[in-house]
Amino acid sequence: MTNPLLTLDRLAYRIAERTLFENLCFTMARGERASVIGPSGVGKTTLLRLIAGLESPSAGKILIQDQVASEEHRVLLPPWKRGIHLVFQDLGLWPTRSVLQNVSDARKAAGLPQVKERSLALLEALGIAALAKRRPASLSGGEARRLAFARAMAVEPDLLLLDEPFAHLDQDSRSAGFSLLEELLEKSDMAVMMVTHREEEAQQLGGKRLILTPPGMAAPSSPASA
Numbered sequence: 001m002t003n004p005l006l007t008l009d010r011l012a013y014r015i016a017e018r019t020l021f022e023n024l025c026f027t028m029a030r031g032e033r034a035s036v037i038g039p040s041g042v043g044k045t046t047l048l049r050l051i052a053g054l055e056s057p058s059a060g061k062i063l064i065q066d067q068v069a070s071e072e073h074r075v076l077l078p079p080w081k082r083g084i085h086l087v088f089q090d091l092g093l094w095p096t097r098s099v100l101q102n103v104s105d106a107r108k109a110a111g112l113p114q115v116k117e118r119s120l121a122l123l124e125a126l127g128i129a130a131l132a133k134r135r136p137a138s139l140s141g142g143e144a145r146r147l148a149f150a151r152a153m154a155v156e157p158d159l160l161l162l163d164e165p166f167a168h169l170d171q172d173s174r175s176a177g178f179s180l181l182e183e184l185l186e187k188s189d190m191a192v193m194m195v196t197h198r199e200e201e202a203q204q205l206g207g208k209r210l211i212l213t214p215p216g217m218a219a220p221s222s223p224a225s226a
Contacts, residue, residue, distance in 0.1 A: 003066045005030045005158055005191055006051065011060035013046055020046055024060070026210050028191050030158065033207030036195045042212040044195040045089070048161045051193070052086040053079035080109070083158035089167055091148040093136040099123065099147055100132040107154040122150040126180070141169065145177055149184060162194040166201065178204055 004027040012022035020043030028034055036044050049055045051062060053075050062070040064084075069077035094102050104119040112118070123129040126146045136144055145165070152160055165181070166174040178201070185192060193210075196202055202209060 002029060004028060004063075005032075005065060006193075007061075007063040007066075008051075009061040009063060011047075011050070011062065012058045013043055013050065013055075014058040019058075021212055022059070024210075024212075026208075028159070028193065028208070030191055031189045032191045033185075033205050034191075034193045034210055035202035035205050035207070036193060036210045036212065037197070037199075037202055038212030039214075040197075042214060044212055045163050047210075047212070048086055048163055048193070048195060051159075052084050052161060053077060053082050054086075084161060085152045085155050085157040085159075086161040087148050087152055087163065087165055089163045089165070091136075091144055093144060093147060093151075095136055098133050098135060099128060099139070102136065102147060103151050103154045106151045110155040112154075112156060119150075119154055122153055126150050142173060142176060146180065149180060153184060153188070156188075157190055160190050160192045162192065164195050164197065166196075166198075174201075 006026075006028040008024050008026040011024040013020045024047075026034075036047060038044055046055065050057055050070065053069060056070055056073050056075045059072050061068055064077065064082055067077065069075075069082060094105070097105060100119060100123065103122060104115050107119055108115045120129065120132070123132055126149065128143055128146050128150070131139065131143060136147065139147065166177045169177065192205070194201070194205055
């Protein structure tokens with residue numbers, strides 16, 4: 001049996017006296033999809049940050065391909081060695097770098113070859129090659145989202161984490177964004193975990209569901225309905 005790409009083993013996170021979640025157990029294999037669902041304030045974005053290695057858990061472990069990456073109050077495997085890329089809700093584009101530099105800088109930092117060639121190919125594939133010299137502030141919302149996905153693909157992650165990537169978009173823009181995501185996933189064997197508060201987005205993504213609820217309530221995780 002293939003080892004899981006990601007394992008959450010009795011994971012917990014607390015802020016002062018407040019517990020966001022505890023005893024969280026979940027696994028993902030390469031190429032799998034999962035939606036993280038739950039009410040506001042339950043720790044969905046925090047969970048992504050923990051998986052990405054930007055914060056440490058209060059208890060439990062995070063394993064990446066059976067290697068302990070984080071444990072209680074410790075990050076053992078730094079973010080750049082996890083094979084994980086997190087796209088923040090605000091996209092987190094580098095404002096002083098051009099469209100091309102946003103992609104090529106990320107690929108270079110990951111130590112991957114053919115930096116400029118591959119970066120240009122990604123911009124071309126996503127229809128924003130003509131914007132290569134522009135800065136993120138001059139892009140439309142849809143163009144900025146394409147750039148965020150291009151930068152994510154440039155580092156060739158094993159696991160892509162998306163924090164409500166289609167929040168605050170109208171229906172047409174959400175549909176276009178999902179079509180783009182599906183296109184990218186079809187070309188890669190990476191796994192994807194997406195935070196969403198929309199049931200229809202979880203259904204459209206398919207795969208597993210990780211349901212976060214306040215401590216003391218059941219928090220099941222199960223495959224999405226067909």
